[in-house]
Amino acid sequence: MAQDDDLIRQCIKGQTEAFGKLYDRYAPILLSVCMRYLPVRVEAEDILQECFIRIFEKIGEFKLRPEASFEGWMKRIVVNKALNHIRDKNRNHLFVESSDPGMWPDMPEDEPGSGFPNVTADEVHQMIQKLPDGYRTVFNLYVMEEYGHKEIAAMLGCSENTSKTQLLKARNMLKKKIVELQNTKEHV
Amino acid sequence: MSSMKQDSTLFDNQIRQMLDGHTTVPSPALRDALMSRLTSTPPRKKAWYLYSRTYWLAAAILLFPVSFYLFSIFNPFNNSETIESVGLTDVRPVNNRPSQPETDRTPETKNAIVEKEINSDGQDKVNSGTEIKSSDTPSHSSTHNEIIAHSAKTGTQEQPDDRNKPKWEKGVVATIDTRTSETDKPFNLFLPLHKSVLFPSQTNKTVINEILTVNKPVRSRMFQDDLPQPTSFSRYEGSISLGASYTPEIMFNILDGDQKFVHNAALELLFHYHNFTIRTGVGLAFAKGTSALGVKYNLYKGSFQHLDSLDFYYDDETGQVVGVYHLSEKNVYDSVSQNVITEIKKNYTYLQIPLLFGYRFFEQNRFGISVTAGPTLSILLDEKETSDYDPGRNLIINTTTLSPDRIKTNWQFSAGIGFSYHLTSKLYFELEPRVKYYFNSVYEKAATTKKPWSLELRSGLLYTL
Numbered sequence: 001m002a003q004d005d006d007l008i009r010q011c012i013k014g015q016t017e018a019f020g021k022l023y024d025r026y027a028p029i030l031l032s033v034c035m036r037y038l039p040v041r042v043e044a045e046d047i048l049q050e051c052f053i054r055i056f057e058k059i060g061e062f063k064l065r066p067e068a069s070f071e072g073w074m075k076r077i078v079v080n081k082a083l084n085h086i087r088d089k090n091r092n093h094l095f096v097e098s099s100d101p102g103m104w105p106d107m108p109e110d111e112p113g114s115g116f117p118n119v120t121a122d123e124v125h126q127m128i129q130k131l132p133d134g135y136r137t138v139f140n141l142y143v144m145e146e147y148g149h150k151e152i153a154a155m156l157g158c159s160e161n162t163s164k165t166q167l168l169k170a171r172n173m174l175k176k177k178i179v180e181l182q183n184t185k186e187h188v
Numbered sequence: 189m190s191s192m193k194q195d196s197t198l199f200d201n202q203i204r205q206m207l208d209g210h211t212t213v214p215s216p217a218l219r220d221a222l223m224s225r226l227t228s229t230p231p232r233k234k235a236w237y238l239y240s241r242t243y244w245l246a247a248a249i250l251l252f253p254v255s256f257y258l259f260s261i262f263n264p265f266n267n268s269e270t271i272e273s274v275g276l277t278d279v280r281p282v283n284n285r286p287s288q289p290e291t292d293r294t295p296e297t298k299n300a301i302v303e304k305e306i307n308s309d310g311q312d313k314v315n316s317g318t319e320i321k322s323s324d325t326p327s328h329s330s331t332h333n334e335i336i337a338h339s340a341k342t343g344t345q346e347q348p349d350d351r352n353k354p355k356w357e358k359g360v361v362a363t364i365d366t367r368t369s370e371t372d373k374p375f376n377l378f379l380p381l382h383k384s385v386l387f388p389s390q391t392n393k394t395v396i397n398e399i400l401t402v403n404k405p406v407r408s409r410m411f412q413d414d415l416p417q418p419t420s421f422s423r424y425e426g427s428i429s430l431g432a433s434y435t436p437e438i439m440f441n442i443l444d445g446d447q448k449f450v451h452n453a454a455l456e457l458l459f460h461y462h463n464f465t466i467r468t469g470v471g472l473a474f475a476k477g478t479s480a481l482g483v484k485y486n487l488y489k490g491s492f493q494h495l496d497s498l499d500f501y502y503d504d505e506t507g508q509v510v511g512v513y514h515l516s517e518k519n520v521y522d523s524v525s526q527n528v529i530t531e532i533k534k535n536y537t538y539l540q541i542p543l544l545f546g547y548r549f550f551e552q553n554r555f556g557i558s559v560t561a562g563p564t565l566s567i568l569l570d571e572k573e574t575s576d577y578d579p580g581r582n583l584i585i586n587t588t589t590l591s592p593d594r595i596k597t598n599w600q601f602s603a604g605i606g607f608s609y610h611l612t613s614k615l616y617f618e619l620e621p622r623v624k625y626y627f628n629s630v631y632e633k634a635a636t637t638k639k640p641w642s643l644e645l646r647s648g649l650l651y652t653l
Contacts, residue, residue: 016226023219028211035212045218052222087527121206143200144207154482154588157527171196174203
């Protein structure tokens with residue numbers, strides 16, 4: 001992205017107008033990422049503001065490697081900041097530690113590859129936001145950020161098994177909600 | 189089970205695709221608040237060595253032609269340079285050069301001009317004006333600082349063809365032994381080893397002396413005890429050199445937390461055979477990096493005095509039974525573990541064993557250029573971790589390193605161009621820009637980065653045995 005390169009160069013020189021343009025371009029994407037972790041909008045916007053301050057401070061250290069993605073770099077900052085916030089907020093009760101299979105929701109029957117007809121990205125986004133904190137965090141890290149269970153366990157200070165069970169529960173809950181929404185729309 | 193996993197992967201992919209590029213528009217107030225904060229927060233400048241690798245490559249490529257240009261300047265057999273160095277303007281070609289008998293020198297006279305009469309028997313004819321000529325194999329082997337001027341009489345056997353040529357009744361040939369001139373001027377790289385200067389016989393001795401004294405190229409005292417060989421400076425044949433080197437290195441394709449700069453120091457052993465060299469030795473490489481460390485701990489809540497035991501004894505004086513409480517302090521920790529990610533600094537020390545093969549393709553006077561290439565084995569000797577994290581009185585349950593560790597051994601291939609300069613006949617200095625490619629990633633988790641490569645500049649001082 002040549003435009004990005006120009007803007008980054010100007011930001012490094014301290015031009016806040018260029019940073020304003022950068023904000024306009026990427027803030028909606030980053031807020032979406034942030035709100036996947038922090039469903040409360042005010043909270044997410046506070047974190048996003050902190051992230052942009054950090055991006056502005058650290059932008060001179062970016063482009064260590066030409067193949068590095070600027071958007072990816074900013075997303076990492078947002079995810080890390082959001083995770084730290086979640087950790088601080090939910091010190092003792094991020095996860096409901098239980099391996100009782102009876103607590104798991106039933107797996108809805110769906111056909112692989114069928115996709116989610118009648119379901120929009122906004123609706124899926126909202127469904128993820130409504131997941132319990134632990135489910136949501138692990139689901140986001142595993143599915144969206146593509147971390148492994150070992151890394152998630154280290155990040156969140158839990159066991160790998162906890163990460164796996166939280167993911168399974170999150171996935172099942174999300175599937176169930178999607179199917180329910182699809183059914184509702186079909187009946188309407 | 190397999191179909192369930194496939195189903196999960198499919199579901200994950202569908203979610204990922206749906207949310208890829210999803211946006212949520214932030215409130216306008218957020219932008220205003222951010223911009224007002226930014227005006228008071230200047231961005232950090234990028235470190236100079238982190239600029240694009242293009243600049244480094246350009247610098248390396250430029251080095252090559254620049255070096256050739258420098259060597260073309262330093263060519264001591266360039267006559268035009270010699271003319272300038274003695275400051276004469278009227279230079280004409282000569283057909284027959286007068287011979288300069290060895291026996292007529294007066295070596296005891298330093299920085300002096302000694303005139304000598306040369307009987308002209310036809311061989312000593314001087315048919316043109318002033319000549320300045322450098323000799324590759326000097327006929328004078330004097331080690332004194334001397335300027336010998338020969339005055340030559342013209343011959344009587346004048347050829348008819350020579351009638352139109354300018355005639356000189358007398359010629360003065362001044363031979364400068366440039367190797368041993370002593371002045372306070374610095375060592376002159378443009379200097380050939382010997383020069384012969386032929387002046388018209390009318391030229392005043394004092395004028396010659398002034399010209400040669402004022403503009404004479406000189407070498408400093410530093411080099412006087414060790415004179416370069418007149419024809420070849422190849423001193424290596426079948427010999428061994430020992431030395432030490434320091435090589436700063438800048439690495440690419442490593443993790444963001446790791447420092448780009450690596451310092452290498454080595455003791456080197458070189459085997460020379462004609463123009464070929466084999467270089468080996470032992471070296472140490474010092475690298476630094478940072479890593480994220482996940483710390484799981486239980487929060488310290490406080491302490492209490494725990495009653496370990498209770499003794500009773502009878503006090504004779506008071507006639508009462510007295511109890512003695514044996515207490516110890518016990519800490520209380522939160523039963524729920526918490527997690528924090530902190531940063532640790534790592535220092536790596538590698539043992540390096542190179543095996544580099546070289547070929548010297550250019551050699552002139554004190555300078556030489558060679559190409560070297562070969563593998564280097566690195567073995568991790570030591571890894572130290574330091575952290576500023578203070579757990580206080582919290583109870584550490586465990587720690588997990590989130591960044592991959594470095595591997596214990598790796599192979600590299602390096603290639604470079606070496607420029608050598610002889611300070612004395614045995615002691616020489618080498619400067620060698622090199623490119624190094626790592627055959628495997630330096631990290632245990634190889635997928636973390638691409639294979640690293642680096643640019644380095646080796647500087648070494650070697651002594652030939």
